[in-house]
Amino acid sequence: MNRVLPILTILFAILAFWYAAAIWMNAPWQNILNGRANLENVPFLEFAQQTWAQDKPVLPAPHQVAAEIWNATMGLEFTSRRSLALHAWITLSATLLGFVFGTALGVVLAVAIIHNDATDRSLMPWIIASQTIPILAIAPMVVVGLGAVGLTGLVPKALISMYLSFFPVVVGMVKGLRSPEAIQLDLMRTYDANPWQVFWKLRWPAALPMLFASMKVGIAISLIGAVVAELSNAAGGGLGVRLLTGSYNGQTIQIWAALFIAAGLAAVLVAMVGAAEKIVNARIGVRA
Amino acid sequence: MTSSTTGTGVALPVVKAEHLGLTFSTNDGDVVALSDVNLTIEKGDFVSFIGPSGCGKTTFLRTIADLEQPTSGTLEINGQTPENARKDRAYGYVFQAPALYPWRTIEKNIALPLEIMGHSAQQQAERIKRTMDLVNLSGFEKKFPWQLSGGMQQRASIARALAFDADLLLMDEPFGALDEIVRDHLNSELLKLWDRTKKTICFVTHSIPEAVYLSTKIVVMSPRPGRVTDIIESNLPRERPLDIRETPEFLAIAARVRDGLRAGHSYEEVV
Amino acid sequence: MTSSTTGTGVALPVVKAEHLGLTFSTNDGDVVALSDVNLTIEKGDFVSFIGPSGCGKTTFLRTIADLEQPTSGTLEINGQTPENARKDRAYGYVFQAPALYPWRTIEKNIALPLEIMGHSAQQQAERIKRTMDLVNLSGFEKKFPWQLSGGMQQRASIARALAFDADLLLMDEPFGALDEIVRDHLNSELLKLWDRTKKTICFVTHSIPEAVYLSTKIVVMSPRPGRVTDIIESNLPRERPLDIRETPEFLAIAARVRDGLRAGHSYEEVV
Amino acid sequence: MPGHYWFAMVSAWGFAWLFVDQLSGEIRRGAVPRKTMGLLIPAVFGVALLVVWEIVTRGANVPPVLLPAPSAIGAQLANSAPILWADFVQTFVKSVIPGYIIGCLAGLVVAIAVDRSPFLKAGLLPIGNFMSALPIIGIAPIMVMWFGFDWQSKAAVVVAMTFFPMLVNTVAGLNAASSIERDLMRTYAANYWQTLLKLRLPAAGPFIFNALKINSTLALIGAIVAEFFGTPVVGMGFRISTGVGRLAIDLVWAEIAVAAVAGSAFYGVIALIERGVTFWHPSVRGGRA
Amino acid sequence: ADALTLQLKWVTQAQFAGYLVAEAKGFYDEENIDLTILPGGPNIAPEQVIAGGGADIIVTWMAAGLAARDTGVPLVNIAQPFKRSGLMMICPVEKEIKTVADFPGHTLGVWFFGNEYPFFAWMNKEGIATDGSAGGVTVLQQSFDIQPMIQGQADCISVMTYNEYGQALDAGYGPDNLTIFNYTEMGNDLLEDGLYVMEDTLSDPAKVDAYTRFVRASMKGWAYALDNPEEAAQIVVDSDETGAAELAHQLYMVGEVSKLVDADDAALDMTTYDRTVKALLDQSIIKAQPEGAYTTVVTDALK
Ligand SMILES: Nc1ncnc2c1ncn2[C@@H]1O[C@H](COP(=O)(O)OP(=O)(O)OP(=O)(O)O)[C@@H](O)[C@H]1O
Ligand SMILES: Nc1ncnc2c1ncn2[C@@H]1O[C@H](COP(=O)(O)OP(=O)(O)OP(=O)(O)O)[C@@H](O)[C@H]1O
Ligand SMILES: Cc1ncc(C[n+]2csc(CCO)c2C)c(N)n1
Ligand SMILES: [Mg+2]
Ligand SMILES: [Mg+2]
Secondary structure: OOOHHHHHHHHHHHHHHHHHHHHHHHHHHHHHHHHHOOOOOOOHHHHHHHHOOOOOOOOOOHHHHHHHHHHHHOOOOOOOOOOHHHHHHHHHHHHHHHHHHHHHHHHHHHHHHHHOHHHHHHHHHHHHHHHHOOHHHHHHHHHHHHHHOOOOOHHHHHHHHHHHHHHHHHHHHHHHHOOOOHHHHHHHHHOOOOHHHHHHHHHHHHHHHHHHHHHHHHHHHHHHHHHHHHOOOHHHOOHHHHHHHHHHOOOHHHHHHHHHHHHHHHHHHHHHHHHHHHHHHHHOOOOO | OOOOEOOOOOEOOOEEEEEEEEEEEEOOEEEEEEEEEEEEEOOOOEEEEEOOOOOOHHHHHHHHOOOOOOOEEEEEEOOEOHHHHHHOOOEEEEOOOOOOOOOOOHHHHHHHHHHHOOOOHHHHHHHHHHHHHHOOOOOOOOOOHHHOOHHHHHHHHHHHHHOOOOOEEEEEOOOOOOOHHHHHHHHHHHHHHHHHHOOEEEEEOOOHHHHHHHOOEEEEEEOOOOEEEEEEEOOOOOOOOHHHHHOHHHHHHHHHHHHHHHHHOOHHHHO | OOOOEOOOOOEOOOEEEEEEEEEEEEOOEEEEEEEEEEEEEOOOOEEEEEOOOOOOHHHHHHHHOOOOOOOEEEEEEOOEOHHHHHHOOOEEEEOOOOOOOOOOOHHHHHHHHHHHOOOOHHHHHHHHHHHHHHOOOOOOOOOOHHHOOHHHHHHHHHHHHHOOOOOEEEEEOOOOOOOHHHHHHHHHHHHHHHHHHOOEEEEEOOOHHHHHHHOOEEEEEEOOOOEEEEEEEOOOOOOOOHHHHHOHHHHHHHHHHHHHHHHHOOHHHHO | OOHHHHHHHHHHHHHHHHHHHHHHHHHHHOOOOHHHHHHHHHHHHHHHHHHHHHHHHHHOOOOOOOOOOHHHHHHHHHHOHHHHHHHHHHHHHHHHHHHHHHHHHHHHHHHHHHHHOHHHHHHHHHHHHHHHOOOHHHHHHHHHHHHOOOHHHHHHHHHHHHHHHHHHHHHHHHOOOOHHHHHHHHHOOOOHHHHHHHHHHHHHHHHHHHHHHHHHHHHHHHHHHHHHHOEEOOOHHHHHHHHHHHOOHHHHHHHHHHHHHHHHHHHHHHHHHHHHHOOOOHHHHOOOO | OEEEEEEOOOOOOHHHHHHHHHHHHOHHHHOOEEEEEEOOOOOOOHHHHHHOOOOOEEEEOHHHHHHHHHOOOOEEEEEOOEOOOOEEEEEEHHHOOOOHHHOOOOEEEEOOOOOOHHHHHHHHHHOOOOOOOOOOOEEEEOOOOOHHHHOOOOOEEEEEOOOHHHHHHHOOOOHHHEEEEEOOOOOOOOOOOEEEEEHHHHHOHHHHHHHHHHHHHHHHHHHHHHHOHHHHHHHHHHHOOOOOOOHHHHHHHHHHHOOOEOOOOOOOOHHHHHHHHHHHHHOOOOOOOOOOOEOOHHHHHHO
């Protein structure tokens, strides 16, 4: 209960601000329209309502977006190509696949890096450099290249998600896996524990807080990756494609609807990682 | 676990330090923690280290345990390098701080070395029970370290080191945070264990009576640069009831330790 | 800092606990750490707490310091709630563990409370120098905590608590990791300080002689559920040379403490 | 691919690996200075990568419009230096840096606000999560709509992208101080800001730098991608997208090379600062960050 | 059946109605062609896709095709259904731009990604600087929509007659409040959507035969689409995997595209070809007179 009130308050503040912004941003166009229709001295309330009901507004009003989301999900068969639920699912599946791959890759790389100096010194700079390559530039080549070896549809998108999401995991895990105190490592040395044991019994649990922070960032970026990948792979559909084609057709309201569904997905995914974190914390006795 | 005798059957010293020195370099200049330490510890010895705070006791134990590298001199453990001895799991170490893993319950903390050394689940359970009883922590198996008092954490870390059978025990002020009664109890338990298993024990303490009561050999150290100023062989019998502490022999040794300590003490110079 | 007298000039007790109880609830059932503790500490008292490991000494100090909330009974500090007393900066606390911040050098760690309480830079420098001398750490100003031995860290944390002038000092085994000589030195320095400044001191220790030597009042506690079993008022003179420890009065009090400790001790029951 | 290409490729790789392995061994033993030689390793690794790349593109006759050879990219780098510089200034100096600073600061400030007030925590954190994955391609057009075509809208996209990692990491980091460290502050009756400044922010340092590092590369990606959605005719993203359209793929890769160097340098600077600031953390004390 | 892959230049829309209709109506099957149609998008360069082996035939603008050929991708035009250009530049009247002479000092929105050549050819011809120097115009990389005009970020924007212009009309703009520069009417039109293949494949008679059947079926598709605009628009909407295409807009688009396409003749018109080549040479977008950039084998075989 005491969580609902704050959310509602903030939500309300945002909505109020949004409606006001919609009036302000749509006003110039509404003035032109009214001018053409020879409408003069429209009362403010009516004018506000006009700005909240434009067909292709600069900033659609919240209820317009909500209605569009409702119509495009609940109002349509899931299998319909127009259904945003379908497109959300397409994006989500690539996101999840990419996130799982990305987290796994990130952890594996981090493990290699902290255990082997040569890997650290030779690989880390290139991992960093890899992240500065604009994916959008290579995404089409990836899609073409993978298509040539018969990988199409979900996998190329998931790979691009992975490419983006493994990085926060590497950076966070390298830090996390190196965070045990010297004395905790010394203890393991006195047992002559092998690296595998040091990893599972010390480094891994010590890295969990960093891992969860990284995974929250990772899953959000993974979604961004999937959406971006869809730009280069228009065939498959997905929220990214909807955003793009929506903008080519000037369908502002659809763009915002797709945007909100993407953001909603992200919020749910991040919250899921947060819930997993809570469960793990309770099991390892983290002090409340 | 490891044999400390060569093939010919001649006993090697468990610890043999010659001209051992260790200097830490810090942001703020060098700190000489050990200088020219010469010491031989035979199998079955109970050696106490006593000396002012910061004189290098912990550093010496850590060097034996291959946790620090000497910067000069030589050090052999069971005739091997410290590294090989460590890899042979030649010793158990009780650190000055408890160093419990916060994500493990007390029993899981004690199980840690057993897991690593590959003991069966049943053996683990049996040893956990035995050592937790020994340090009087039964009932706290499922607690996490932060739910324990300071002394209880220290006892848990003692239990952890006793849970597996190393021939050499390195104990850094293990009983520092315990009250007299528990301390007496653990002292005599430790003596019994030592007598029964013929372990070699290196024991850091600040209590002179404790050092005298327990040891066959007392090493008095002086502060910066950490040197050994006196090595006192105790002629007390191996069998030691608690009231041995009132005997004149005992008090004589205690007095010699106190003198050594005071002499080596830098207090007057520094303050 | 705060006055412990009411407007009418009648001295209030510094600590007044009535039927104080504290129970921790854990994943694994409740732990009663304090039960029905009744204790009054007057201004200028030097009170030692002694009792077996895990009996609730730390918990009691933490409750006074408003770091734990009692689950029953009442507790007043200077006639106020512990929270208000804390906000008045009524006390200085030496924790059982050193709790130094790793990103600060030793001198910066000692400066921490001074910065928070808004002392001038010059005052800070002066106090840091004085307290570091007192605990014999001069020369280690610029070192980081992990570069210090266990006992040195503990001394740094003592210096930190002494650097600002609280009327009430809560000290949890402050000298546990120190050798006899330093300990004697700090004991007498502490007594001098107490005598000079008329502070009230709550002091946890495991050393019976230390408790008797320092205190005007010795509180003996018994373990789970932590109860106060004996409160011994000391009639030793305020002026206490070190050799007072051989006098019959001293030994009589020590014996009484030891008996109380042994009686309350759960050892026999549990093992 | 003919046999001798395979041979050249394998031997180049093998040589580089042996070299790197040996050298890092030497560094660990302290036989060679860490600072200078530490740089040599990634360099050797990189050269090996380039050699293999060159061999593969030549040996397998990879069409240059898909993947040009490093030599061609190098030539293009030299030829187009003025263009590349102008693009760098537009994208990196004007969009990335301000966006990065504002985004990271905003994330930090919101994290502190959230930490300060449970009310805001319950209300703002879910909304922060909601903002976390506003896809760039979704917000880029909107930012263009709101902030115009020039670098301001790109900077705004960078702000949006860097905000969330900082928020999440700072929130996690502010909880990193141990309970005894907090108790100490309580005993001083330190106020919120004192505790924040003297305990919780320093303790959060490793987490905050984590975000700063992740963001350093994310910011660059964000700015470049944002330029796909309308810009003045300058900028790294602009050059890349039009380059692909014109099949000037070697110019595209030259631009990518600039991005990689700039991004790595940016990351390196942050990592250096991290080492200085969080020197006390075991991950730095015990080794390298 | 011969398997062929066609890479479109843009997202699924009525601009490509001929191919989509032919596919839906089974015209390719009749010609024993098993066709896969890949939609394009803002990041997809068909020239790159075909060079990488991802497609057999691409739809692209001739300027881009010749430029690609110049950079070493040997593309050859095999057919040219679009005879005229649909490109325009529109300026709201309040910007006070009436003729080309009024351009200097204004900001013009231009599509890049291979769509920019006609604009630069035009400016080159008019002698107007585009590099930001004084007395020239400021060029903006325009997003693929009309927002820059609505938001006033550009004084003039690029539109296609069949697409964005329709959006502008929907948004309340029209001939009475716009100044329109139509590339075709100005005689500045460069050839747009043509069909291109890789040169080496033309030496294989079987391939040439498949191309011929493909083009025949495609032209049949175009003819059908232009005759049945409603049905064609519906087919386009149904073929759009993204679900974003709207029937009304696609219907408008079929109507406009029909003004540009000659469904009866797939052959390249040499006058426009020569003009295109000259414009590209003048601007040194290509360095040398192209040789073998088109072939008539396919269109000849159709006759
Ligand atoms: N990692 C380190 N870096 C720098 N100096 C160190 C380090 N560890 C210890 N020292 C220094 O070495 C000296 C010896 O320290 P050591 O911990 O061995 O003392 P100790 O005899 O165990 O003292 P205590 O009884 O207080 O535990 C001290 O002066 C200490 O400051
Ligand atoms: N946070 C906590 N949660 C649960 N139980 C706790 C917690 N802190 C202390 N306890 C329990 O309360 C009891 C008293 O602990 P306390 O730390 O007060 O003992 P102590 O007298 O200081 O012992 P020592 O001399 O060993 O330091 C112990 O049984 C301990 O397990
Ligand atoms: C929605 C939409 N926006 C822009 C264009 C621009 N454009 C016109 S033709 C062409 C290439 C293919 O012919 C491109 C990119 C379009 N067609 N459709
Ligand atoms: Mg020590
Ligand atoms: Mg305690």
